[in-house]
Amino acid sequence: MKVPLLDLKEQYRSLKKEIMAATEAVYESQHFILGERVLSLEESIARYCGTSHAVGVSSGSDALLISLMAAGISANDSVLTTPYSFFATAGAIARLGARPVFADIDPQTFNLSPETLDLAMEKLTVPERKQVKAIIPVHLYGQCADMDPIIQFAKNNDLVVVEDAAQAIGSEYQHRRAGSMGACGCFSFFPSKNLGAFGDGGVVTTHSQEFYHHLKILRSHGSEPKYHHKFVGGNFRLDALQAAIVSVKLNHLDHWTAARQANAAKYRKLFSQNGLHETIRLPVERENRHIYNQFVIMVPDKRDDLRDFLAQAGIGTEVYYPVPLHLQECFAYLGYQPGDFKVAEKAARNSLAIPIYPELSDAQLEYVAETIKLFYG
Numbered sequence: 001m002k003v004p005l006l007d008l009k010e011q012y013r014s015l016k017k018e019i020m021a022a023t024e025a026v027y028e029s030q031h032f033i034l035g036e037r038v039l040s041l042e043e044s045i046a047r048y049c050g051t052s053h054a055v056g057v058s059s060g061s062d063a064l065l066i067s068l069m070a071a072g073i074s075a076n077d078s079v080l081t082t083p084y085s086f087f088a089t090a091g092a093i094a095r096l097g098a099r100p101v102f103a104d105i106d107p108q109t110f111n112l113s114p115e116t117l118d119l120a121m122e123k124l125t126v127p128e129r130k131q132v133k134a135i136i137p138v139h140l141y142g143q144c145a146d147m148d149p150i151i152q153f154a155k156n157n158d159l160v161v162v163e164d165a166a167q168a169i170g171s172e173y174q175h176r177r178a179g180s181m182g183a184c185g186c187f188s189f190f191p192s193k194n195l196g197a198f199g200d201g202g203v204v205t206t207h208s209q210e211f212y213h214h215l216k217i218l219r220s221h222g223s224e225p226k227y228h229h230k231f232v233g234g235n236f237r238l239d240a241l242q243a244a245i246v247s248v249k250l251n252h253l254d255h256w257t258a259a260r261q262a263n264a265a266k267y268r269k270l271f272s273q274n275g276l277h278e279t280i281r282l283p284v285e286r287e288n289r290h291i292y293n294q295f296v297i298m299v300p301d302k303r304d305d306l307r308d309f310l311a312q313a314g315i316g317t318e319v320y321y322p323v324p325l326h327l328q329e330c331f332a333y334l335g336y337q338p339g340d341f342k343v344a345e346k347a348a349r350n351s352l353a354i355p356i357y358p359e360l361s362d363a364q365l366e367y368v369a370e371t372i373k374l375f376y377g
């Protein structure tokens with residue numbers, strides 16, 4: 001049996017007619033950049049995330065970049081974030097010449113831990129503390145970070161909160177949607193995300209009319225009106241074809257999320273039936289709507305051997321993420337050392353994502369659990 005980590009072909013098959021019709025309409029219009037399809041997707045996303053506005057952008061990475069730009073982050077500023085995320089979270093900070101400042105994560109959820117934020121600030125000198133202007137909590141794997149204390153910390157320290165919700169569309173924290181709690185929320189339509197385009201794309205959500213306006217200007221080289229530039233922006237636009245495709249898919253998202261949650265529940269049952277819950281740590285559901293962009297197990301012993309064993313049995317896995325951000329070569333200048341963020345470093349050694357996509361069959365889920373059991377003999 002083959003169980004790939006992700007297989008998008010079945011999803012495509014089920015939507016092919018709708019997607020063909022939607023994209024053909026774009027071809028017929030010959031209107032490819034922004035326009036009514038992007039606008040209509042933005043309205044749908046804002047409604048879905050419970051915000052007043054949304055701005056379609058070129059990728060999740062650019063969503064982060066343009067949000068920090070709109071928040072006024074520049075060289076000599078610092079931004080607090082987690083060392084345990086996809087590179088883009090910290091990359092966006094560094095691209096603006098600002099300094100990433102890391103704080104450790106919660107050992108249960110792998111999200112930024114509110115307790116470590118004060119610690120991270122205490123390690124800075126007083127002038128360095130004053131340079132910290134924003135914080136990026138990441139809703140990792142599809143579960144929201146502990147936002148209330150994070151927002152309180154941000155208020156106390158006068159920080160802009162930029163949510164990295166690239167893995168968390170539809171995820172909730174105390175009945176509030178990812179992307180609706182900070183100054184803005186950044187989403188990715190990278191094809192492997194829960195709501196994926198047929199290429200790169202992303203969106204920024206916000207409640208603020210002012211932030212919205214600023215994002216829209218920055219998305220087109222900072223021009224308003226055309227050819228008059230108050231700011232240096234960039235080309236961060238979402239194109240109409242991607243917007244048309246994502247609009248079709250958005251109508252199916254809740255159904256797919258329910259299937260991911262059902263698969264997660266089945267894994268829990270299978271793992272406990274097989275006695276694997278003693279050896280392997282399953283994801284802890286702390287918040288009320290985990291959307292399982294990934295199902296990440298923690299394997300304290302022989303993670304890489306298990307991964308090879310599963311690969312040989314036709315089961316796809318991935319390590320998110322093998323090197324924490326504070327130990328990346330490009331951030332050596334920040335001066336962090338191994339041991340600085342022990343929880344993140346441990347997660348990097350132990351984490352293994354197993355297949356969770358909506359179309360998996362019961363037989364496939366059983367095969368994954370049984371193969372893991374076989375490995376532990």
Ligand SMILES: *Cc1c(COP(=O)(O)O)cnc(C)c1O
Nearest residue numbers: 059060061086088166167188190
């Ligand atoms: C995918 C991802 C991004 C970047 O999104 P792209 O669309 O690939 O640029 C940023 N942050 C996190 C946490 C992600 O998972």
